[in-house]
Amino acid sequence: MTAPWPELSFVGAALGVLALFMFGGNIYVVTRLFPGPSGRPHLGDVVLIAGLLLTAIFLWLSLVYAAISPSAGAWIAVFLALNSMMVVVSAWFIAVMLRAEERPVAPRGWTWPTAFTALVLGNELAMAVAFVLIQTGPDPYLGSGGAGVVGLLADASTSIWFFWSMLGTMAVLVVWVRFPRGERTALLGLTASAAIGPWVVAAPLEGAVGMAGLMAVVFWLLFRELGSDLSPSYLNVARGVILGFTVMAVAEAAFFFDPSSPWAPVPFAVATLGVMGAELLFLSRRALVRPVAGTLPEPFAPSAPAPSDASSSSVPDSPAGG
Numbered sequence: 001m002t003a004p005w006p007e008l009s010f011v012g013a014a015l016g017v018l019a020l021f022m023f024g025g026n027i028y029v030v031t032r033l034f035p036g037p038s039g040r041p042h043l044g045d046v047v048l049i050a051g052l053l054l055t056a057i058f059l060w061l062s063l064v065y066a067a068i069s070p071s072a073g074a075w076i077a078v079f080l081a082l083n084s085m086m087v088v089v090s091a092w093f094i095a096v097m098l099r100a101e102e103r104p105v106a107p108r109g110w111t112w113p114t115a116f117t118a119l120v121l122g123n124e125l126a127m128a129v130a131f132v133l134i135q136t137g138p139d140p141y142l143g144s145g146g147a148g149v150v151g152l153l154a155d156a157s158t159s160i161w162f163f164w165s166m167l168g169t170m171a172v173l174v175v176w177v178r179f180p181r182g183e184r185t186a187l188l189g190l191t192a193s194a195a196i197g198p199w200v201v202a203a204p205l206e207g208a209v210g211m212a213g214l215m216a217v218v219f220w221l222l223f224r225e226l227g228s229d230l231s232p233s234y235l236n237v238a239r240g241v242i243l244g245f246t247v248m249a250v251a252e253a254a255f256f257f258d259p260s261s262p263w264a265p266v267p268f269a270v271a272t273l274g275v276m277g278a279e280l281l282f283l284s285r286r287a288l289v290r291p292v293a294g295t296l297p298e299p300f301a302p303s304a305p306a307p308s309d310a311s312s313s314s315v316p317d318s319p320a321g322g
Contacts, residue, residue, distance in 0.1 A: 051088030
């Protein structure tokens with residue numbers, strides 16, 4: 001398993017700078033794809049963002065190949081991945097010429113939020129795999145067959161490269177969507193678990209203490225709201241946050257049964273992937289629905305009651321043309 005912090009070296013500094021560029025790219029993706037309450041993403045945005053995320057996955061996988069087999073062919077694949085981003089820009093330009101901006105994304109569908117979640121998770125995980133291989137070398141993983149591949153994925157998904165990249169992306173989304181105060185606090189608390197996640201496997205004691213402290217604070221903030229008038233949307237968010245913390249806590253406890261086993265990090269890695277994937281899906285879905293100033297459109301808020309027969313009959317019909 002890898003240490004939570006990269007080594008203080010030229011390689012570690014270069015990886016950190018590259019991760020910062022990736023974070024900047026994620027901010028662009030979020031603000032471009034979810035333009036805020038006054039806008040709606042359209043087909044041109046989908047073509048551009050989906051293409052960039054796909055080519056970024058290709059880039060990280062080509063770096064994985066170069067880290068495993070540093071040959072001329074591997075580095076050619078890296079440059080091809082970089083050049084393929086220009087193809088995406090060309091496809092976006094063609095989509096704009098075909099008036100793709102006149103076709104907005106359906107705000108209530110699940111297809112695009114699911115695809116966006118899968119692309120972002122795939123990007124972050126592929127980047128983390130590439131960085132772990134560059135940081136530690138392929139030898140600890142290649143000689144162990146399938147167990148080595150599982151160990152590589154577990155180390156990558158519990159590394160600072162994956163956790164903190166997801167932390168930045170989800171925190172930006174939570175703030176960008178403009179949730180009501182209580183929901184925003186709960187979601188930021190769950191998102192903050194990604195800041196502590198790298199220590200759960202690399203430094204179990206520090207990680208357990210940090211995660212327990214964060215859970216105590218978040219649960220206290222949730223239970224403090226019980227005396228107020230709670231909306232159905234807040235209750236759904238609170239249940240999801242509690243469930244997410246519970247799943248991670250159970251997986252963290254499983255790690256302590258045999259921390260020396262090469263399979264020990266796997267339950268926590270799977271749990272955090274599931275929790276962060278579910279949170280990212282929820283955030284991207286709500287970004288499309290676009291709650292504004294504490295009000296939630298359907299399906300996140302109950303419908304307004306229909307007018308009664310008495311009230312509707314008391315208002316005479318307007319004459320035609322009046």
